[in-house]
Amino acid sequence: MKQKIAISIGDLNGVGLEIALKSHDEVSKLCSPIYCINYTMLHQGAKLLNFELPDNLQLHEVTGEFEIEAGKVSYESGLYSYNSFVEAIKLCEIKQADAVVTMPIHKEAWKLAGLDFVGHTDLLRKYFNQDAIMMLGCPAMFVALFTEHIPLKEVSSHVTFEKVANFLFDLHKSLGDKQVAVLGLNPHAGDNGVLGNEEREIEKAITHVNKTIGKELFHGAVVPDIAFTPSFRENFNYYVAMYHDQGLAPLKALYFDESVNISLNLPIIRTSVDHGTAFDIAYKGDAKNLSYLNGIKSALNFINN
Structure with missing residues:
Protein backbone atom coordinates (compact mmCIF):
# COMPACT_ATOMS: atom_id res chain seq x y z
CA MET A 1 0.00 0.00 0.00
CA LYS A 2 1.39 3.40 -0.98
CA GLN A 3 2.10 6.05 1.64
CA LYS A 4 -0.25 9.04 1.66
CA ILE A 5 1.32 12.48 1.25
CA ALA A 6 -0.68 15.64 1.93
CA ILE A 7 0.30 18.35 -0.56
CA SER A 8 0.00 21.90 0.75
CA ILE A 9 -0.64 23.77 -2.50
CA GLY A 10 1.20 27.00 -1.65
CA ASP A 11 0.48 30.46 -3.06
CA LEU A 12 -1.85 29.96 -6.01
CA ASN A 13 -0.53 33.11 -7.68
CA GLY A 14 2.85 31.38 -7.98
CA VAL A 15 4.26 28.20 -9.53
CA GLY A 16 3.13 25.62 -6.96
CA LEU A 17 -0.01 24.42 -8.71
CA GLU A 18 1.79 24.07 -12.06
CA ILE A 19 4.51 21.97 -10.45
CA ALA A 20 1.98 19.75 -8.66
CA LEU A 21 -0.08 19.11 -11.79
CA LYS A 22 2.81 18.48 -14.17
CA SER A 23 4.35 16.08 -11.63
CA HIS A 24 1.18 14.16 -10.74
CA ASP A 25 1.76 11.09 -12.91
CA GLU A 26 5.30 10.61 -11.63
CA VAL A 27 4.39 11.34 -8.01
CA SER A 28 1.47 8.88 -8.15
CA LYS A 29 3.91 6.10 -8.92
CA LEU A 30 5.72 6.85 -5.63
CA CYS A 31 2.84 7.60 -3.25
CA SER A 32 -0.81 8.59 -2.97
CA PRO A 33 -0.88 12.40 -3.07
CA ILE A 34 -3.73 14.28 -1.40
CA TYR A 35 -3.96 17.83 -2.72
CA CYS A 36 -5.19 20.36 -0.19
CA ILE A 37 -7.26 22.54 -2.52
CA ASN A 38 -10.91 22.75 -3.49
CA TYR A 39 -12.16 21.87 -6.96
CA THR A 40 -13.13 25.44 -7.85
CA MET A 41 -9.59 26.78 -7.31
CA LEU A 42 -8.02 23.71 -8.89
CA HIS A 43 -10.17 24.03 -12.01
CA GLN A 44 -9.44 27.77 -12.28
CA GLY A 45 -5.69 27.19 -12.06
CA ALA A 46 -5.75 24.31 -14.51
CA LYS A 47 -7.64 26.46 -17.01
CA LEU A 48 -4.99 29.19 -16.74
CA LEU A 49 -2.33 26.55 -17.37
CA ASN A 50 -4.31 25.00 -20.21
CA PHE A 51 -3.88 21.72 -18.35
CA GLU A 52 -6.32 18.83 -18.55
CA LEU A 53 -6.97 17.52 -15.05
CA PRO A 54 -6.34 13.80 -14.45
CA ASP A 55 -9.27 11.69 -13.30
CA ASN A 56 -7.45 10.25 -10.28
CA LEU A 57 -6.73 13.45 -8.34
CA GLN A 58 -7.59 13.12 -4.65
CA LEU A 59 -8.56 16.46 -3.12
CA HIS A 60 -8.97 17.61 0.46
CA GLU A 61 -11.34 20.55 0.71
CA VAL A 62 -9.86 23.96 1.59
CA THR A 63 -12.46 26.69 1.99
CA GLY A 64 -12.19 29.93 0.06
CA GLU A 65 -12.47 31.19 -3.49
CA PHE A 66 -10.76 34.10 -5.22
CA GLU A 67 -9.47 35.09 -8.64
CA ILE A 68 -5.97 33.79 -9.33
CA GLU A 69 -3.72 36.60 -10.57
CA ALA A 70 -0.37 35.26 -11.72
CA GLY A 71 2.55 36.95 -10.02
CA LYS A 72 0.50 39.15 -7.69
CA VAL A 73 1.00 39.39 -3.94
CA SER A 74 -2.44 39.28 -2.34
CA TYR A 75 -3.96 38.59 1.03
CA GLU A 76 -6.44 36.15 -0.58
CA SER A 77 -3.69 33.92 -1.96
CA GLY A 78 -1.73 34.27 1.27
CA LEU A 79 -4.67 33.19 3.40
CA TYR A 80 -5.53 30.30 1.10
CA SER A 81 -1.95 28.98 1.19
CA TYR A 82 -2.03 29.16 4.98
CA ASN A 83 -5.34 27.29 5.15
CA SER A 84 -4.02 24.64 2.76
CA PHE A 85 -0.98 24.10 4.97
CA VAL A 86 -3.01 23.84 8.17
CA GLU A 87 -5.35 21.31 6.55
CA ALA A 88 -2.35 19.24 5.47
CA ILE A 89 -1.00 19.27 9.02
CA LYS A 90 -4.36 18.14 10.37
CA LEU A 91 -4.45 15.23 7.93
CA CYS A 92 -1.20 13.99 9.47
CA GLU A 93 -2.47 14.53 12.99
CA ILE A 94 -5.52 12.34 12.37
CA LYS A 95 -3.40 9.75 10.55
CA GLN A 96 -5.06 10.28 7.17
CA ALA A 97 -1.68 11.26 5.72
CA ASP A 98 1.83 10.08 6.54
CA ALA A 99 3.68 13.32 5.73
CA VAL A 100 3.24 16.85 4.40
CA VAL A 101 5.00 18.24 1.35
CA THR A 102 4.64 21.98 0.89
CA MET A 103 4.67 24.19 -2.17
CA PRO A 104 6.09 27.70 -1.69
CA ILE A 105 4.21 30.43 0.12
CA HIS A 106 4.84 34.17 -0.13
CA LYS A 107 5.78 35.74 3.19
CA GLU A 108 4.46 39.18 2.25
CA ALA A 109 1.10 37.65 1.26
CA TRP A 110 0.92 35.98 4.68
CA LYS A 111 1.62 39.33 6.29
CA LEU A 112 -1.12 40.98 4.22
CA ALA A 113 -3.47 38.24 5.41
CA GLY A 114 -2.71 39.18 9.01
CA LEU A 115 -0.78 35.99 9.77
CA ASP A 116 1.84 36.25 12.49
CA PHE A 117 4.29 33.75 11.02
CA VAL A 118 7.40 34.32 8.91
CA GLY A 119 7.06 30.99 7.10
CA HIS A 120 6.19 27.31 7.25
CA THR A 121 8.78 26.39 9.87
CA ASP A 122 7.80 29.24 12.16
CA LEU A 123 4.16 28.14 11.97
CA LEU A 124 5.11 24.53 12.73
CA ARG A 125 7.18 25.65 15.70
CA LYS A 126 4.29 27.55 17.23
CA TYR A 127 1.61 25.04 16.20
CA PHE A 128 3.35 22.15 17.96
CA ASN A 129 5.17 24.26 20.59
CA GLN A 130 8.43 22.54 19.67
CA ASP A 131 11.80 23.79 18.45
CA ALA A 132 11.51 22.81 14.80
CA LEU A 266 8.55 17.62 15.08
CA PRO A 267 5.77 15.03 15.60
CA ILE A 268 5.02 15.06 11.86
CA ILE A 269 7.16 14.73 8.73
CA ARG A 270 7.27 17.83 6.56
CA THR A 271 9.39 18.48 3.49
CA SER A 272 9.18 21.24 0.94
CA VAL A 273 10.55 22.61 -2.27
CA ASP A 274 13.64 24.75 -1.68
CA HIS A 275 12.54 27.71 -3.79
CA GLY A 276 10.05 30.53 -3.73
CA THR A 277 6.82 31.30 -5.54
CA ALA A 278 8.68 32.41 -8.72
CA PHE A 279 6.00 34.97 -9.56
CA ASP A 280 7.94 36.03 -12.66
CA ILE A 281 7.23 32.69 -14.38
CA ALA A 282 3.88 31.84 -12.80
CA TYR A 283 1.43 30.15 -15.22
CA LYS A 284 3.92 30.29 -18.10
CA GLY A 285 4.63 26.56 -18.08
CA ASP A 286 8.34 27.01 -17.30
CA ALA A 287 8.50 25.90 -13.65
CA LYS A 288 10.95 23.10 -12.83
CA ASN A 289 9.82 20.23 -10.63
CA LEU A 290 13.05 18.53 -9.50
CA SER A 291 12.99 20.05 -6.00
CA TYR A 292 9.35 18.97 -5.56
CA LEU A 293 10.07 15.40 -6.67
CA ASN A 294 13.03 15.28 -4.28
CA GLY A 295 10.77 16.61 -1.53
CA ILE A 296 8.37 13.74 -2.11
CA LYS A 297 11.22 11.22 -2.08
CA SER A 298 12.72 12.73 1.08
CA ALA A 299 9.37 12.52 2.87
CA LEU A 300 9.06 8.86 1.88
CA ASN A 301 12.59 8.18 3.13
CA PHE A 302 11.76 9.68 6.52
CA ILE A 303 8.51 7.67 6.71
CA ASN A 304 10.32 4.42 5.92
CA ASN A 305 13.22 5.06 8.26
Whole structure:
Protein backbone atom coordinates (compact mmCIF):
# COMPACT_ATOMS: atom_id res chain seq x y z
CA MET A 1 0.00 0.00 0.00
CA LYS A 2 1.39 3.40 -0.98
CA GLN A 3 2.10 6.05 1.64
CA LYS A 4 -0.25 9.04 1.66
CA ILE A 5 1.32 12.48 1.25
CA ALA A 6 -0.68 15.64 1.93
CA ILE A 7 0.30 18.35 -0.56
CA SER A 8 0.00 21.90 0.75
CA ILE A 9 -0.64 23.77 -2.50
CA GLY A 10 1.20 27.00 -1.65
CA ASP A 11 0.48 30.46 -3.06
CA LEU A 12 -1.85 29.96 -6.01
CA ASN A 13 -0.53 33.11 -7.68
CA GLY A 14 2.85 31.38 -7.98
CA VAL A 15 4.26 28.20 -9.53
CA GLY A 16 3.13 25.62 -6.96
CA LEU A 17 -0.01 24.42 -8.71
CA GLU A 18 1.79 24.07 -12.06
CA ILE A 19 4.51 21.97 -10.45
CA ALA A 20 1.98 19.75 -8.66
CA LEU A 21 -0.08 19.11 -11.79
CA LYS A 22 2.81 18.48 -14.17
CA SER A 23 4.35 16.08 -11.63
CA HIS A 24 1.18 14.16 -10.74
CA ASP A 25 1.76 11.09 -12.91
CA GLU A 26 5.30 10.61 -11.63
CA VAL A 27 4.39 11.34 -8.01
CA SER A 28 1.47 8.88 -8.15
CA LYS A 29 3.91 6.10 -8.92
CA LEU A 30 5.72 6.85 -5.63
CA CYS A 31 2.84 7.60 -3.25
CA SER A 32 -0.81 8.59 -2.97
CA PRO A 33 -0.88 12.40 -3.07
CA ILE A 34 -3.73 14.28 -1.40
CA TYR A 35 -3.96 17.83 -2.72
CA CYS A 36 -5.19 20.36 -0.19
CA ILE A 37 -7.26 22.54 -2.52
CA ASN A 38 -10.91 22.75 -3.49
CA TYR A 39 -12.16 21.87 -6.96
CA THR A 40 -13.13 25.44 -7.85
CA MET A 41 -9.59 26.78 -7.31
CA LEU A 42 -8.02 23.71 -8.89
CA HIS A 43 -10.17 24.03 -12.01
CA GLN A 44 -9.44 27.77 -12.28
CA GLY A 45 -5.69 27.19 -12.06
CA ALA A 46 -5.75 24.31 -14.51
CA LYS A 47 -7.64 26.46 -17.01
CA LEU A 48 -4.99 29.19 -16.74
CA LEU A 49 -2.33 26.55 -17.37
CA ASN A 50 -4.31 25.00 -20.21
CA PHE A 51 -3.88 21.72 -18.35
CA GLU A 52 -6.32 18.83 -18.55
CA LEU A 53 -6.97 17.52 -15.05
CA PRO A 54 -6.34 13.80 -14.45
CA ASP A 55 -9.27 11.69 -13.30
CA ASN A 56 -7.45 10.25 -10.28
CA LEU A 57 -6.73 13.45 -8.34
CA GLN A 58 -7.59 13.12 -4.65
CA LEU A 59 -8.56 16.46 -3.12
CA HIS A 60 -8.97 17.61 0.46
CA GLU A 61 -11.34 20.55 0.71
CA VAL A 62 -9.86 23.96 1.59
CA THR A 63 -12.46 26.69 1.99
CA GLY A 64 -12.19 29.93 0.06
CA GLU A 65 -12.47 31.19 -3.49
CA PHE A 66 -10.76 34.10 -5.22
CA GLU A 67 -9.47 35.09 -8.64
CA ILE A 68 -5.97 33.79 -9.33
CA GLU A 69 -3.72 36.60 -10.57
CA ALA A 70 -0.37 35.26 -11.72
CA GLY A 71 2.55 36.95 -10.02
CA LYS A 72 0.50 39.15 -7.69
CA VAL A 73 1.00 39.39 -3.94
CA SER A 74 -2.44 39.28 -2.34
CA TYR A 75 -3.96 38.59 1.03
CA GLU A 76 -6.44 36.15 -0.58
CA SER A 77 -3.69 33.92 -1.96
CA GLY A 78 -1.73 34.27 1.27
CA LEU A 79 -4.67 33.19 3.40
CA TYR A 80 -5.53 30.30 1.10
CA SER A 81 -1.95 28.98 1.19
CA TYR A 82 -2.03 29.16 4.98
CA ASN A 83 -5.34 27.29 5.15
CA SER A 84 -4.02 24.64 2.76
CA PHE A 85 -0.98 24.10 4.97
CA VAL A 86 -3.01 23.84 8.17
CA GLU A 87 -5.35 21.31 6.55
CA ALA A 88 -2.35 19.24 5.47
CA ILE A 89 -1.00 19.27 9.02
CA LYS A 90 -4.36 18.14 10.37
CA LEU A 91 -4.45 15.23 7.93
CA CYS A 92 -1.20 13.99 9.47
CA GLU A 93 -2.47 14.53 12.99
CA ILE A 94 -5.52 12.34 12.37
CA LYS A 95 -3.40 9.75 10.55
CA GLN A 96 -5.06 10.28 7.17
CA ALA A 97 -1.68 11.26 5.72
CA ASP A 98 1.83 10.08 6.54
CA ALA A 99 3.68 13.32 5.73
CA VAL A 100 3.24 16.85 4.40
CA VAL A 101 5.00 18.24 1.35
CA THR A 102 4.64 21.98 0.89
CA MET A 103 4.67 24.19 -2.17
CA PRO A 104 6.09 27.70 -1.69
CA ILE A 105 4.21 30.43 0.12
CA HIS A 106 4.84 34.17 -0.13
CA LYS A 107 5.78 35.74 3.19
CA GLU A 108 4.46 39.18 2.25
CA ALA A 109 1.10 37.65 1.26
CA TRP A 110 0.92 35.98 4.68
CA LYS A 111 1.62 39.33 6.29
CA LEU A 112 -1.12 40.98 4.22
CA ALA A 113 -3.47 38.24 5.41
CA GLY A 114 -2.71 39.18 9.01
CA LEU A 115 -0.78 35.99 9.77
CA ASP A 116 1.84 36.25 12.49
CA PHE A 117 4.29 33.75 11.02
CA VAL A 118 7.40 34.32 8.91
CA GLY A 119 7.06 30.99 7.10
CA HIS A 120 6.19 27.31 7.25
CA THR A 121 8.78 26.39 9.87
CA ASP A 122 7.80 29.24 12.16
CA LEU A 123 4.16 28.14 11.97
CA LEU A 124 5.11 24.53 12.73
CA ARG A 125 7.18 25.65 15.70
CA LYS A 126 4.29 27.55 17.23
CA TYR A 127 1.61 25.04 16.20
CA PHE A 128 3.35 22.15 17.96
CA ASN A 129 5.17 24.26 20.59
CA GLN A 130 8.43 22.54 19.67
CA ASP A 131 11.80 23.79 18.45
CA ALA A 132 11.51 22.81 14.80
CA ILE A 133 14.79 22.74 12.91
CA MET A 134 15.01 23.94 9.31
CA MET A 135 17.36 21.78 7.25
CA LEU A 136 17.82 22.23 3.52
CA GLY A 137 19.76 20.31 0.92
CA CYS A 138 20.04 17.09 -1.05
CA PRO A 139 21.96 13.85 -0.48
CA ALA A 140 25.20 15.54 -1.55
CA MET A 141 24.92 18.28 1.11
CA PHE A 142 22.47 19.20 3.87
CA VAL A 143 22.57 22.43 5.86
CA ALA A 144 20.70 22.86 9.16
CA LEU A 145 20.11 26.48 10.16
CA PHE A 146 20.84 27.48 13.75
CA THR A 147 19.02 30.79 13.14
CA GLU A 148 16.65 31.40 10.25
CA HIS A 149 14.63 34.49 9.37
CA ILE A 150 16.04 37.05 11.77
CA PRO A 151 18.07 40.22 11.10
CA LEU A 152 21.77 39.58 10.75
CA LYS A 153 22.55 42.04 13.55
CA GLU A 154 20.65 39.78 16.00
CA VAL A 155 22.41 36.51 15.20
CA SER A 156 25.36 36.92 17.57
CA SER A 157 23.09 37.33 20.59
CA HIS A 158 21.66 33.86 19.91
CA VAL A 159 25.04 32.12 19.77
CA THR A 160 25.28 30.99 23.40
CA PHE A 161 26.46 27.72 24.89
CA GLU A 162 22.98 26.70 26.03
CA LYS A 163 21.20 27.52 22.75
CA VAL A 164 23.83 25.87 20.55
CA ALA A 165 23.97 22.78 22.76
CA ASN A 166 20.17 22.38 22.75
CA PHE A 167 20.12 22.78 18.98
CA LEU A 168 22.79 20.10 18.49
CA PHE A 169 21.03 17.67 20.83
CA ASP A 170 17.78 18.14 18.89
CA LEU A 171 19.58 17.72 15.58
CA HIS A 172 21.18 14.50 16.78
CA LYS A 173 17.76 13.13 17.78
CA SER A 174 16.54 13.72 14.23
CA LEU A 175 19.63 12.67 12.24
CA GLY A 176 21.15 9.96 14.37
CA ASP A 177 24.89 9.33 14.21
CA LYS A 178 25.78 11.60 11.30
CA GLN A 179 29.09 13.46 11.13
CA VAL A 180 28.25 17.17 11.21
CA ALA A 181 30.44 20.22 10.58
CA VAL A 182 29.40 23.20 12.72
CA LEU A 183 30.36 26.55 11.21
CA GLY A 184 31.77 29.44 13.17
CA LEU A 185 30.03 32.79 13.06
CA ASN A 186 32.93 35.11 12.37
CA PRO A 187 35.55 35.30 9.60
CA HIS A 188 38.36 32.80 10.28
CA ALA A 189 36.09 31.31 12.99
CA GLY A 190 37.08 34.21 15.22
CA ASP A 191 40.87 33.71 15.03
CA ASN A 192 41.02 32.61 18.66
CA GLY A 193 39.01 35.58 19.87
CA VAL A 194 40.67 38.25 17.74
CA LEU A 195 37.58 38.61 15.52
CA GLY A 196 34.93 37.60 18.04
CA ASN A 197 34.20 35.27 20.94
CA GLU A 198 31.12 33.46 19.65
CA GLU A 199 33.20 30.48 18.50
CA ARG A 200 34.18 29.75 22.10
CA GLU A 201 30.50 29.26 22.91
CA ILE A 202 30.08 27.03 19.87
CA GLU A 203 33.13 24.93 20.74
CA LYS A 204 32.04 24.50 24.37
CA ALA A 205 28.65 23.33 23.17
CA ILE A 206 30.19 20.87 20.71
CA THR A 207 32.45 19.41 23.41
CA HIS A 208 29.55 19.05 25.82
CA VAL A 209 27.21 17.42 23.30
CA ASN A 210 29.81 14.98 22.00
CA LYS A 211 30.72 13.97 25.56
CA THR A 212 27.06 13.52 26.53
CA ILE A 213 26.19 11.32 23.55
CA GLY A 214 29.51 9.47 23.83
CA LYS A 215 30.59 9.99 20.21
CA GLU A 216 32.57 12.58 18.28
CA LEU A 217 29.82 13.56 15.84
CA PHE A 218 29.93 17.35 15.82
CA HIS A 219 33.05 19.15 14.63
CA GLY A 220 34.01 22.81 14.76
CA ALA A 221 33.84 25.67 14.95
CA VAL A 222 34.76 25.32 11.27
CA VAL A 223 36.12 28.32 9.37
CA PRO A 224 33.12 29.29 7.20
CA ASP A 225 35.01 30.20 4.02
CA ILE A 226 36.64 26.76 3.71
CA ALA A 227 33.70 24.64 4.85
CA PHE A 228 32.19 24.17 1.40
CA THR A 229 35.37 23.63 -0.58
CA PRO A 230 35.63 20.32 -2.48
CA SER A 231 38.37 18.92 -0.22
CA PHE A 232 36.39 19.66 2.98
CA ARG A 233 33.18 18.25 1.55
CA GLU A 234 34.90 14.91 0.97
CA ASN A 235 34.45 14.31 4.71
CA PHE A 236 31.14 16.05 5.44
CA ASN A 237 27.75 16.39 3.83
CA TYR A 238 25.90 17.63 6.94
CA TYR A 239 26.48 21.18 8.17
CA VAL A 240 25.15 23.57 10.78
CA ALA A 241 25.16 27.20 9.66
CA MET A 242 24.87 29.98 12.21
CA TYR A 243 22.63 32.10 10.00
CA HIS A 244 20.46 31.83 6.89
CA ASP A 245 22.69 33.08 4.07
CA GLN A 246 25.86 31.55 5.51
CA GLY A 247 24.49 28.12 4.72
CA LEU A 248 22.03 28.70 1.91
CA ALA A 249 24.21 30.80 -0.40
CA PRO A 250 26.69 27.95 -1.02
CA LEU A 251 23.94 25.32 -1.01
CA LYS A 252 21.93 27.09 -3.70
CA ALA A 253 25.03 27.88 -5.73
CA LEU A 254 25.80 24.15 -5.87
CA TYR A 255 22.39 22.43 -5.77
CA PHE A 256 19.66 24.98 -6.39
CA ASP A 257 17.31 22.89 -8.52
CA GLU A 258 17.49 19.68 -6.51
CA SER A 259 17.50 20.85 -2.88
CA VAL A 260 14.58 20.38 -0.50
CA ASN A 261 13.53 21.90 2.80
CA ILE A 262 13.01 19.47 5.69
CA SER A 263 11.50 20.30 9.09
CA LEU A 264 13.10 18.27 11.87
CA ASN A 265 12.32 17.72 15.56
CA LEU A 266 8.55 17.62 15.08
CA PRO A 267 5.77 15.03 15.60
CA ILE A 268 5.02 15.06 11.86
CA ILE A 269 7.16 14.73 8.73
CA ARG A 270 7.27 17.83 6.56
CA THR A 271 9.39 18.48 3.49
CA SER A 272 9.18 21.24 0.94
CA VAL A 273 10.55 22.61 -2.27
CA ASP A 274 13.64 24.75 -1.68
CA HIS A 275 12.54 27.71 -3.79
CA GLY A 276 10.05 30.53 -3.73
CA THR A 277 6.82 31.30 -5.54
CA ALA A 278 8.68 32.41 -8.72
CA PHE A 279 6.00 34.97 -9.56
CA ASP A 280 7.94 36.03 -12.66
CA ILE A 281 7.23 32.69 -14.38
CA ALA A 282 3.88 31.84 -12.80
CA TYR A 283 1.43 30.15 -15.22
CA LYS A 284 3.92 30.29 -18.10
CA GLY A 285 4.63 26.56 -18.08
CA ASP A 286 8.34 27.01 -17.30
CA ALA A 287 8.50 25.90 -13.65
CA LYS A 288 10.95 23.10 -12.83
CA ASN A 289 9.82 20.23 -10.63
CA LEU A 290 13.05 18.53 -9.50
CA SER A 291 12.99 20.05 -6.00
CA TYR A 292 9.35 18.97 -5.56
CA LEU A 293 10.07 15.40 -6.67
CA ASN A 294 13.03 15.28 -4.28
CA GLY A 295 10.77 16.61 -1.53
CA ILE A 296 8.37 13.74 -2.11
CA LYS A 297 11.22 11.22 -2.08
CA SER A 298 12.72 12.73 1.08
CA ALA A 299 9.37 12.52 2.87
CA LEU A 300 9.06 8.86 1.88
CA ASN A 301 12.59 8.18 3.13
CA PHE A 302 11.76 9.68 6.52
CA ILE A 303 8.51 7.67 6.71
CA ASN A 304 10.32 4.42 5.92
CA ASN A 305 13.22 5.06 8.26
